[in-house]
Amino acid sequence: MTTLTLKEKAYAHLREVILKGELKPGDFLTERTLVEMLGMSRTPIRAALERLDVEGLAKYTPNKGLIVAEISMNRVIDFFDYRMAIECYVVRRLAERHWSKEDVEWFRENLRLQRQYVAELDYVSFTQADSLFHRKLMKVYDNSEITATMEQLQDRMFQIALKVLRKEQSRIQASYEDHAQIFEYIVQGNSDKANQQMEQHLEYGKQILIM
Structure with a gap:
């Protein structure tokens, strides 16, 4: 070695x-x-x-x-505000596109795994699937700068998402439902609803940590 x-x-x-x-x-x-x-x-x-x-x-x-390292409250707020600006924009644009069968199947399988981890109360595995869900949205959008930035944030995304779930354990079910609804709005072509659902999803996570 x-x-x-x-x-x-x-x-x-x-x-x-x-x-x-x-x-x-x-x-x-x-x-x-x-x-x-x-x-x-x-x-x-x-x-x-x-x-x-x-x-x-x-x-x-x-x-x-x-x-x-500790994550300061200011950094948590900055983190969520940044993600809201990027991810709400991305899901709005994705709802205006035609999706490939392969991408749709990827998200269906990811959501199936999320549902399984919810049933098992497996917070770590759920958080990994959660992180992949958000990062895959950025990859499908296919903007190299956004994708690179989100990849750099992946550790913080995982760490903060897991912290949210451990602080409010009932959030795991709601988080899965948010993801499923966001994806359904996207494939239905409802850009306004996709944007609104993503904003609520991220805002709720932020509020849990700053309360």
Whole structure:
């Protein structure tokens, strides 16, 4: 196994436990503890921590070292406002298009999985399907700048969506229903309703976190 592979493995593991909330905001990320946790030397772990710092999932604090980063309320509001501006526009435009059979089938299968995860109360798997749903809408719209930006936001999308569901567990059913309704409005060609439903969907998520 090469050092590069070890770096990637360390990064992937730490990213996953942070996004899933197994390591919480404010938790210390000490090399000594992580060496024991991952069974690796300090070199790949140090590289993974540097990458997490650059990506905003961890941050250095004076006299404390590296900790899991907290998402400020201002950043949550900015995040949702940005998504509303982009995603409401995209679903409106998508409702004006002819959809391929392949894309329709992809969303039907994604929604089927969402419904399954709702029944199982599997918040992590649901959040993964949720994130894929929103990102796929951007990919179908096929604007390279929007797609690239949304891909950069995917970790925050997952982290914040999971935080919403854990704060209000009944939201998982409502979130699935929102997604299903958004998609139905799009394929029906109802751009106004698709826009309105997406706006309500994102606004509700924002309000849960800032209440």
